[in-house]
Amino acid sequence: MPSSMAISYYFLFLLFPSVLRLFLDDCSDRKVEAYGFKEMTQNFQSQSHVVSLSSLMPAQVCSTPAQGSDILSRGELQVTHKHGPCSPLKEANKKIPSLTQILMDDRSRIKFIHSKISNQDLVTNFASKIPANSGYSLGTENFVVRIGLGTPMQNLTLILDTGSDLTWVQCQPCVANCYLQQDPLFNPSASSTYSNITCNSHACAQLQQSTGNSRSCNTTCIYQIAYGDGSSYSEGYFATDTLTLSDLSSSDNVFPKFEFGCGENNQGQFGSADGLLGLGRNQVSMVSQTAQKYRKLFSYCLPSTRSSTGFLAFGSQVGDHDHHSSSSSSAPQYTPLLIDSNIPSFYFITMMGISVGGKNLSIPQSVFTTSGTIIDSGTVITRLPPAAYSALRSAFRQAMSEYPVYSIEYTYVMLDTCYNLNGYDTITIPTIVLHFAGGVNLSIDQSGILIQANKTHYCLAFAGNNAGNDLGILGNLQQRGIEVIYNVTGGKLGFGTSACSTETAVSTPPPMTAPAPAPAPHPMETQALCTSINIILPQQLI
Known part of the structure; x- marks a missing residue:
């Protein structure tokens, strides 16, 4: 004579497929609702x-991640925090800003970005000379990379910025004003491949279209760019020269006739960096100018601390997880x-x-x-x-x-x-x-x-x-x-x-607590339930 417990298990066994089907159907519906x-x-x-x-x-010693040693050998650019111990800008480390200063500069940048949406002009002091058509306060919490410019190559340290299009550097002879930078000023006369862009060229028209710069032009194309804090600006000749993005002895990362600004009147919150690398979307940006080689594909990893390093990659080097991460x-x-x-x-x-x-x-x-x-x-x-x-x-x-x-x-x-x-x-x-x-x-x-x-x-x-x-x-x-x-x-x-x-x-698992009565679960919670359910059958039925 079977026991009452055995009979209960038997009926549970008969009902189980139907109950399971209803549960899974509900899970399927809930997954559709779970916002993707x-x-x-x-x-x-x-x-x-x-x-x-x-x-x-903040640490005082540079600590490069394990995968960082092969960045340069693969043709990528090393990214460092401007004020960190890994930065090539040693002078910048002598003037590390406080958090209050960082946030004030950050707020200026945000204010200008918001003004661009509403078409407001926040630049007044310098507006009569350089209209605020592109750019904004760069702030102090920036990341820098080293690039080469000219023939022979002159090494320069630039701030990378996805919100700017025009790449520019400070140039000799700096006829008006240049802020103090750590590296020597770029010398156009020492480069055999340097050339100014003329006013009637297609490149000068693109510059005006990309930046909104409508300054009158006689012979040589002039760029001028002001930033949202009202005191930062750069002005000079729009020119071409050879851009090199790697120390490798290869032509893969060399770009002749790269268009950039050769600044001879510059001032503002750029620290001791030599200029700016524009990674925006417009035609004059570095992303657009290297599109034939890199297909407008780039990536970066910003270092998680000031005392570590990251990378800036282009083209085929993007998304190469084998050498960037061994954990996933x-x-x-x-x-x-x-x-x-x-x-x-x-x-x-x-x-x-x-x-x-x-x-x-x-x-x-x-x-x-x-x-x-x-x-x-x-x-x-x-x-x-x-x-x-x-x-x-x-x-x-x-x-x-x-x-x-x-x-x-x-x-x-x-x-x-x-x-x-x-x-x-x-x-x-x-x-x-x-x-x-x-x-x-x-x-x-x-x-x-x-x-x-x-x-x-x-x-x-x-x-x-x-x-x-x-x-x-x-x-x-x-x-x-x-x-x-x-x-x-x-x-x-x-x-x-x-x-x-x-x-x-260290990641910790969620605490084990007894479930409390609650209303119907949110779709997100139902998805988690459906994907993690464990169904335990009585040992007698296994």
Whole structure:
């Protein structure tokens, strides 16, 4: 005579296929509703970082990641922080700016970008001489690369900027004014391949179209460019010469007749760098001028700390994970690149949502579509729409509730969520994931979540815009440590694996807690449930 327990198991066995089918059907429907965030459960497995505070402090010694030694041998350019110990600009290290100064300069840059959207002119002091048609405050938290210019090659250190088109350098004889730079000024007369561009040339017309520069021209094409802080500018001859992007004895990375600005009247917040490398989208940018060779394909990995190095890659070197990362073999995730006719130089992307500590925040999609979002290598702190930032801040504060708050708001310009961590060696911070169109999930490196303000104060490294229609910006602090891939021709932006990170954070699994009664799960939560279900059968039925 079978026992009552055996009979129960028998009926459970008969009902199990039907129940399982209903469950899986519901999962299938829920996955369709889940906003296209693919593989979300993989990102949610780690809800926090255990961070050593010493890893967020500036180091005095250059520490190149293991994969950094072969960057130059492969024809890539090494990227360093302008004020770090790895920088070729040793003079810059003598004048390291405070966080307050960095944020003030960053705010100037943001203000000018926003003014470009609304067609406002913020430059007044220099407007009578150089109109503010392109560029903005470069700030102080920039990254630099070394390039070669001329024949024979003269080495120069330039600020890389995805928000600018025109590449320019300071030139001899500097007839008007030049700021102090570390390297010798570029000497056009010492290059056998240097040539000025004439006024009636197609190249001069392109310059005017790309920059809005309409200055009268008699014989030689003149460029002039002003920046949004009202005191930074460059002016000189629009010229051509040979650009070299590698120390290798190969012609693969050599570009004759490269168009650039040879500046003889320059002033502003450029530190001791020799000029600027324009990586924007317009015709005069380096990306467009090298399109025949590189197909408008480039990537960079911004070093996660001031004391480490990254890379700038072009063409076939982009996305080469075998030598950039040994920890992961996953392919980059791509989101569409969009164009805005008001500011065509910038790279627009579509933000979809934010997760903190493995939980998707309840932010209406209209919050992000109203503002729009660009990715920018020159902006430091990511700017979010006010509603999105408010949700992020609330979730972050809740996760950090065990730590003492530094309660004086906006002591550090726009940062309003700061902590006094005096006496702590390590802390636990929640993970932050930004979600973009196409199911792309960007997990922010620990160095992009907290920023050190002083010896004891650390702040959330995000800020909110003033208005809901102000342009959102993915800043460089949140891009660090990963390969960011710009496939301009293909119309897509990729986030690759950890390529130059020195991250030492330890990921911890979510705590095991008893489930509490709750309303119907959000589609995101249902997807995680459906993709991670484990069904256990009674041992008697196996």
